[in-house]
Amino acid sequence: MNNEKLDIISNILLKRNLNVLMKIEKERLGFKKNDLVFIGMANLAELHVCKMQSYLESKDMEIQFFNSYLSDRLKYSILIKDIDLNEEISDLDLLKICNDLSLEEIEEFVFKENKLIGKVVESPLKDSKLKIAKNLEPTAQGSIYEMIYGEKYPKIRWNFKIDKIVLVGVADGLRGDIIYEFKRYGNSYLMNASKKRAETQGDIYGYFFKRSKKRMHYFLKETEEQIIDEKKIDEQNVLRTINTFYEILEGKTEGPEYKWFCNNCKFNQDCKFSSKKSNY
Numbered sequence: 001m002n003n004e005k006l007d008i009i010s011n012i013l014l015k016r017n018l019n020v021l022m023k024i025e026k027e028r029l030g031f032k033k034n035d036l037v038f039i040g041m042a043n044l045a046e047l048h049v050c051k052m053q054s055y056l057e058s059k060d061m062e063i064q065f066f067n068s069y070l071s072d073r074l075k076y077s078i079l080i081k082d083i084d085l086n087e088e089i090s091d092l093d094l095l096k097i098c099n100d101l102s103l104e105e106i107e108e109f110v111f112k113e114n115k116l117i118g119k120v121v122e123s124p125l126k127d128s129k130l131k132i133a134k135n136l137e138p139t140a141q142g143s144i145y146e147m148i149y150g151e152k153y154p155k156i157r158w159n160f161k162i163d164k165i166v167l168v169g170v171a172d173g174l175r176g177d178i179i180y181e182f183k184r185y186g187n188s189y190l191m192n193a194s195k196k197r198a199e200t201q202g203d204i205y206g207y208f209f210k211r212s213k214k215r216m217h218y219f220l221k222e223t224e225e226q227i228i229d230e231k232k233i234d235e236q237n238v239l240r241t242i243n244t245f246y247e248i249l250e251g252k253t254e255g256p257e258y259k260w261f262c263n264n265c266k267f268n269q270d271c272k273f274s275s276k277k278s279n280y
């Protein structure tokens with residue numbers, strides 16, 4: 001029944017021009033239509049590795065995050081408020097749906113539907129999944145590792161409008177006062193080089209999903225070692241990170257501390273800071 005109700009969202013969105021909808025929504029929210037607004041929380045945390053990458057990824061993925069923003073608003077409005085959607089609805093009316101839905105209502109709904117409690121469930125076909133993962137890009141690879149080794153908790157993807165942007169994110173799990181985040185790295189050197197980014201991601205989820213602690217779960221591929229690290233959410237780190245991102249939007253970009261980060265970066269042929277180019 002719910003799936004049938006939700007099918008209408010894809011039907012409606014498939015027939016609309018997402019770029020047009022995004023521009024209308026930016027203006028409706030008080031931004032300029034060409035501002036960079038819909039930002040992924042993971043891309044925000046990325047600035048602790050490379051500011052330029054955080055900016056370029058955000059630009060590249062804005063339409064995807066807008067799609068998530070709009071789909072989630074429509075989905076929870078249908079599931080929680082039982083609103084009726086029809087395909088004739090105007091763009092503006094479509095965008096206005098869900099203006100009164102709170103995170104608390106969404107959490108109550110998700111927790112009622114989802115009884116996952118953090119167990120690691122033995123994944124069928126583990127070896128073949130790991131084989132497939134080898135040929136995938138890093139994010140897809142990470143999802144497979146998380147599916148196999150991660151603890152299972154309810155997840156919520158949601159969006160948060162702040163003064164200059166709208167942040168969209170999904171933590172790997174929510175439990176009581178804790179957010180759970182799974183990360184996999186090749187080895188401990190790579191983990192330490194990216195730890196600030198990972199912890200900031202945990203802080204951002206904790207701050208916006210109103211949790212006081214983060215449970216970071218690191219998986220090291222080389223040794224299959226698993227490290228669990230629970231810490232308080234660092235709110236000041238979140239606010240500093242957002243301010244740094246605002247400076248990036250004003251043009252204060254720079255390359256990474258470790259030049260080897262450029263090796264696997266998808267922007268390394270065009271980026272002006274790329275260490276793969278001879279003039280850097």
Ligand code: SF4
Nearest residue numbers: 050053262265268271
């Ligand atoms: S190529 Fe290097 S400097 Fe440019 S975005 Fe990628 S990691 Fe950053």
